[in-house]
Amino acid sequence: MAAQLSPQQLAEKHRPTLDQALDAVRTRAYWSPHPEHPKAYGESAPADGLAAFQALRGAPFALDQPGTDGWTGDEISPYGPALGIEYPHADPDVLLPAMRAGMGAWRAAGPETRALVCLETLARISARTHEFAQAVMHTSGQAFMMAFQAGGPHAQDRGLEAVAYAYQEQTRTPAAADWSKPQGKRDPLELRKTFTAAPRGIALLIGCNTFPTWNGYPGLFASLATGNPVLVKPHPRAVLPLALTVRIAREVLAETGFDPNLVALAVERPGEGIARTLAVRPEIRIIDYTGSTAFGDWLETHARQAQVYTEKAGVNTVVIDSTDDYKGMLANLAFSLSLYSGQMCTTPQNLLIPRDGIATDAGEKSYDEVVTDLAAAVTKLLGDDTRAAGLLGALVNPGVKARLDDAAALGDLALASRAVTHPDFPDAVVRTPALVKADGARKAWDTDGSAEAEAAAPEVPYLSECFGPVSFAVAVDSTEDALDLLRRTVRDKGAMTVGAYTTSPATERALEDVCLDESAQLSLNLTGGVYVNQTAAFSDFHGSGGNPAANAALCDAAFVANRFRVIEVRRQS
C-alpha cells in the first residue's frame, strides 16, 4: 500500500503532542490536548455530529474486514429507540490469520511511527467527538454532557496516555548498542547488539456497556502502540462507539501504509458468547476487559496463553470522620452519588459515618443529621427534572433498575429513588439515587477471616457491589471501626476509589496507611468541583491494580511493559 501520510508528515503533525504527553505523565500536572467544552469543536459541530449519528442508524455498518459471515446487532438506546444498526459478524478462523498478516510491517515501523499512527487515529476521533458523544449517550445511557466529555476528550486522553507510556517503555532500551568487555592484555570481547520491541500477538479488547470508549481506549491503544493487532469485541449493548473507533483506526492504518486488518471488530450474535471462545484462542496473547468479577476471574483463570488486564467489581467507600466544610462535603457527595445514576465503577457505595456523629464547621452532626442532610442535598441537586436528567442520564439496563427497585429490602431508606421524566426522551428510565441506612457495628462484618466464620456470618448487603444508584449510609461505632471496615472492604471486595473527610491529621495518616497497605487510591476532603469518581488522565491513576477491583491501573508502566518483549540480536563484531 502506498502511504498517503508519510512518517515525516505524521511526525510534524503529532510529535509535539506526544512530547507533551510524555512530559505530562512525568510531572502529573494538568494537561489535555482534547477540549472539554462542546463549543470548542466549531459552531456546526453539534448538529453535524447528531446528523452523522442519525445517518448511521437503521443501516448496516460496513467494514471491509476479512471473514465476514453475516450481520448482527440489536442495540437499543437506554433513551428508548432501537439503533437499528447491523455490524459484520466475523469468522475468527479467517479474521485472526488476516489480522496477523500485517504484524511484521507494523513491528518494523518502530515505536515512534506506531505512536504517531495512534495519535492520528485519536485526532480523527477527536474531530468527530460530537458524533461519538451521541453514540456513547445512546449506548451507555450517559447524559449528553457526560457522554461528550467522558466518551470524548477524557477517553481520548486515556488513549493518548497509553500511547505515551507505550512509546516511553519501548524506547527505554536503545535500538542498538556496542558492547566491549576488557580482557586484560588480550583484545576485548566485542559484540554489536540490536534490540527490537516485538509484539506478543493479537490483543482482544472486551468492551463494557457503560464506558465503551473510556474503558476501551487504554487497552486498545496500549496494545496497538506496542505492535499488536487488536480485535475489538464490544459489549453487545454498546457496539457503535467502538465500531466507529475501529473504522477510523482502519482508515488511518491504510492511509499510513499499514494493513487495516491490524484493527478489527468482532460483534456477537445474541447469546453467542464469543468473548469466551475468542479469549482462549492461541492467537490471542493479550486481553483487556472491563466488567463483572465473575467473567474477569474466568478470564484470569482460563486465558492462560494471554496477558490479562481486568477491571472488575468493587465496593467504594467514603469515610466521614469530620469536616471544616460541611456544606461543601454534602454538595460534593450528592453530586458523586448522582452522576450517571451511580453507574460508574468509581461511584461511592458505602458512606461510613460514626454513629455518635461528626465534628463539622456547622457544629456536631449526628449520624441521622448527616444522613438527612445528605439526602436533602441530593434531593435539592436533582429537584428539577431537566437538570436531574442532565446529571443522571438513563439507567443502562434492566438489571440496574431491578437492583434499584429492590433497594428498600436492603434496609431503611434515608432517601428513596424517584422517577424523573426526561424532557426529550420520555421512554428513558431515569431515576434518582437511593440511600439505604445500614448497621456498621463491628459484629456485622468483623469475622476472623476464616472460611467457616465467613460462611456463618450473615450476608452484609453493603459488602457486595450493588452497581447502580444505591448507596449505603453505614453507621459505625467509631472512626477506628470505619478504618477497619474500609480495610476489610478493600482487601476482600476491592475498590476503585476511596474517599474520606477528616480534619484530624492522625486520622488522615491512618487513612493513608490503610490505602497504602491495601492498594487503594484515596481522595481527601473533596468539597469543590473535583469528585471522587473522576480521574484525570496524565495525572491520576484509575484504580491501583493492587486490590480485587482491578489487576491493572490506568495507566502506568506495568500496563504497557508486558504487551511487548524486547528481542536482542547480538553479533560478533
Next chain:
Amino acid sequence: MAAQLSPQQLAEKHRPTLDQALDAVRTRAYWSPHPEHPKAYGESAPADGLAAFQALRGAPFALDQPGTDGWTGDEISPYGPALGIEYPHADPDVLLPAMRAGMGAWRAAGPETRALVCLETLARISARTHEFAQAVMHTSGQAFMMAFQAGGPHAQDRGLEAVAYAYQEQTRTPAAADWSKPQGKRDPLELRKTFTAAPRGIALLIGCNTFPTWNGYPGLFASLATGNPVLVKPHPRAVLPLALTVRIAREVLAETGFDPNLVALAVERPGEGIARTLAVRPEIRIIDYTGSTAFGDWLETHARQAQVYTEKAGVNTVVIDSTDDYKGMLANLAFSLSLYSGQMCTTPQNLLIPRDGIATDAGEKSYDEVVTDLAAAVTKLLGDDTRAAGLLGALVNPGVKARLDDAAALGDLALASRAVTHPDFPDAVVRTPALVKADGARKAWDTDGSAEAEAAAPEVPYLSECFGPVSFAVAVDSTEDALDLLRRTVRDKGAMTVGAYTTSPATERALEDVCLDESAQLSLNLTGGVYVNQTAAFSDFHGSGGNPAANAALCDAAFVANRFRVIEVRRQS
C-alpha cells in the same frame, strides 16, 4: 532499632554505583562493579573463603528468625561430601505475619533508601565471593571458576540490575504534584497529589539447584527494592548459597534500622513440598521460580493471588547454515556444549545442520563432517581430565546422569560421553557431553498443529528438553527447513537462547524474523570468547518472557513494574 548505617552514609557509599547501573541499563554497554577474577579479592581471599565455607559445614546454620520449629537440611555436594548443615525450619503461621510487621517502615523508606540497602547487601555478598563460590560449587556441582563467576559477580550483577530497574520504575512518577485545571473565568480546580510506591505483599523466591544465586538474585532484589518482604525457599539441594544471602540481608536490614524479618528463609523437610503450600498462601503476592515446566505451570495456574514469574524448560537451537570461520565455530560450540556439562538453561540442545552440508571458509562440509569435526572439537577441548573437570563441573543430581546414560537409546551417538576423574574429588560424577545424531526430515516434526496430528505423531526426542550433557545433531533437508523447525520449537517448547551461523544476509534476516515472531533471543556467528549460553547483565536480556521457556526476561521494566503499585492521595488545595 537504631541504624548503624544512616541513609546519608549509604548514599555516599552506593549512590554512584546505582547511577552507573542506571546508566548501563540505558546504554547497554559493558559494565560491572563486581570483579570477575578471583585474584581481585585479595591475596588471602581464596583461603579465607574456603575456610569460611568449611566452618559452616557440619553445624546448624543459625538465623534468629521467628517461627523456627525445628531444624532440617541434607545437602550433599555433587563433589561427594555431605555438607552436614541444618537450617531452621519455619512455621509459616508465625513467620509470615512477622515478615509483614516491618513492611510499613520499609515502604516509608522510599525507593532510594531501599535501593541503597540492597546495594549494601550486594556489596557484603561481593566481599564474600570466595565463600559463595564454595557454597555454589558444592551445591550446584559447578566447577570452581564457574561457581565463582556465575555464582558471584555475575549473580551480583543481575541482582544490582534488578535494583536499578526497580529504582527507576518507582521514581518515574514524582513523589508529589500540584494539579491545576483551568475553569475559564472561574478559579481553577486545584489538587495536591502525592504518589507512593506501595509493595504488593510478601514475595516468595523459589530457588533452583543449578544457579541458586544467579537465578535467585533478580527476583529477590527486585521484590525487596520495591518494598516487599521476601521469603526465600531454596532448592533442598542448594540451600547454603541462599541461606548465606538471607543472613547477610538480615544483618544489613538490622544495621540500617529496618526489620530483619523483611527477608527470611524457608527450608523444607525431605518430601515436605512447602513451595506448593506457601505459593497459595494469601500473604504471598509475588512468586519467582526457576525450575521444571510442570511446577512452573502449576504455579501460574494455582497461585492466582500472586504475580508469578517463571523460568521453565526450553529447547535451545543453533542453526548452522554456513560460516566464514569453521574452526572458530566448532571451538565456540564445543565450549558451549561442555560448559557445566550442558546443565545451563541456555545450553544449546539441537544443532540443525543441512543434510547436504554447509559452506565454510574451509570448503564445503557435509553433515557428517560437521558432526565429526564438532565431536572432535569437544574431545580435544576435554582431552585432559583436569582441564575437563574445570570446565564440566559435576553432574548436579542423579536424574541428569540417568538421562545421559539413556542417550544412546535416542539415536546414533556421534560422540559418546566419557567419565572424567576429578583430580580433587574422586567421588564427583563428571561426564563429557554426548552428541546424538537425529533425523530432522520435515515429516518427523511438521504436523499441522492439530491435537489429533500431535497425538498421532511419533515422539521426537529432540523436541523435548533433555536437561544435561546431551545434544542432538539434527540433519535437516535445508536451511529453510531449519528455520521452520526453529520456529516450531520455540513456539511449542520455548527457548532461552537461539544461536545461528550464516554468511548469507538473507538467511540472517530470516533468522531474525523467526526470533522476532516467536520472541527468542538470537546470537549470530559467535566464534570467539562469547558463548550463546552466557549473557551479561546490564546489556543482554536473559530469556524473552515471550515464549514457553519463561514468562519474564531478566531484567526489564516488566520484571519489576508490577511488584509494586503507585498509590495516589489527592487533597483539595
